[in-house]
Amino acid sequence: MPGATVAVGSDGDDEVVHDFSPLLLVYRSGRLERPLIVPPVPPGRDAATGVESKDVPLSPSSFVRLYLPPAADSAGDKKANKLPVVVYFHGGGFVIGSAASCVYHRFLNDLAAVSVDYRVAPEHALPAAYEDSLAALEWALSAADPWLAAHGDLARVFLAGDSSGGSICHHLAMHPDVTRWGRLKGVVLLLLIHPWFWGKEPVSGEKEHRRSPRKRAEEARGGRKLLWELVCPGAADGVDDPRMNPTAPGAPALEGLACERAMVCVAEGNHLRWRGVAYAQDGQRWSCSSRRGFGHVFYLLDPEMEEAKRLLGRIAALVRAK
Known part of the structure; x- marks a missing residue:
């Protein structure tokens, strides 16, 4: 690259x-x-998995990429055989990334989900990404597409995402429109993979990280502005905005999420891990899974490594079990 x-x-x-x-x-x-x-790739049939994919435009500036596994062919229209619906939000710090990027296309062919594309900052500052993501979730739950209508079990909907996509998942699960009908319409679990949360005051091991020479050099190189301040210039509380810091004083309680359970995945080589752990500890019936010795979104960077396959296998097992 x-x-x-x-x-x-x-x-x-x-x-x-x-x-x-x-x-x-x-x-x-x-x-x-x-x-x-990260170059884009077109949808189509994946030779390795047999998964079919297609793009559905939702607006002039956003779309979703649908993934349909071969197992759907045998499910037919029988309700008992319908498949869970995973709605996935890509990462990239709100400034890069796409549902069409090659790394996400590879991962989601293995996972088979509804992959959401949204406008990125700073050309489109927040809440643009949130608005596009909410519209995509509402579209998915409406079963307007023939694939979703025929094969999707809307009583088993999973909100999943990595990095900034994980923070999008949290925002959606706390959104009044989603909390009002989320549990009724089957949003059963929130899956946050290496979520990007931050805050003004360090938590746990962040204290040492923020004092490290490398971190001080990064802050000097980046100037005084934090990336969150660039992508969300209207945030009155800066990085303590509840969308970036869900455990900040005064932030809505996590018990108000639209789903009853959440799974948080962190990586020990990732400086965001302490926020993910704090998020899991702040909720009820939340769980946290740690990947030892690996960095941020390692499974996207090297999908063939055994640890990446284990992570994907655990996610797939979690979805199948619901």
Whole structure:
């Protein structure tokens, strides 16, 4: 994956003012550069799994990619044989990523889900991604698509996502529209994989992480602005906004989520892990799974590694068991 070349013009317009490498570079001129290039791939039949996929546009700026496993062919229209519906929200710090990216297409062919594409910041600041994601969830629960109508069991709906997609899942599960009808319409479990949560005051091991020379260098390189402040400039409380810090003082209690249970996956090599653990400990009947020695979204970066296969297997078993 190629890196970025930073050019400084004579007038300073091409000076980098915010460096959120490898996700985003913001230049003084307003130019944006995304060094981490993940190419898109088209939908279709996956030769390795036999999963069929297709894109369904929801608006001029958003779409969903539907994945239908071969097992659906034998399920027919019989309600007893219908399949659980996993609605998945990709990560990328709200600034990169797509449901069509090759890494998510590979992962979701193995998982078979409804993959949501949404507008990204800073061109489309939050709440744009939240609005697109809510519209996609409402669309999925309406069974407007023939695949969902024929094969989806809307009494078994899972909200899943990684990194910023995990925080989208939390936001949706706390949204008044979703909490009002989520449990009635079958939102049974929240699955947060390496969720991106943060806060002004460090928790647990974050204290050492924030004092580390590497972290201080990253903060100096990125300027004073945090990535959350860039993608959500209207957040009055900054990173203590309940959407970014669900356990902040005054944040809505997690017992109000639209589902009765949540599964949080963290990785020991990821500095976000302490927030994931705190989230699980703050809820009731929440559980947390730790992957030793691995970093952020490692399963996307190397899907063939045994630990990635084990994580996928555990997620699949969790979905099948509900």
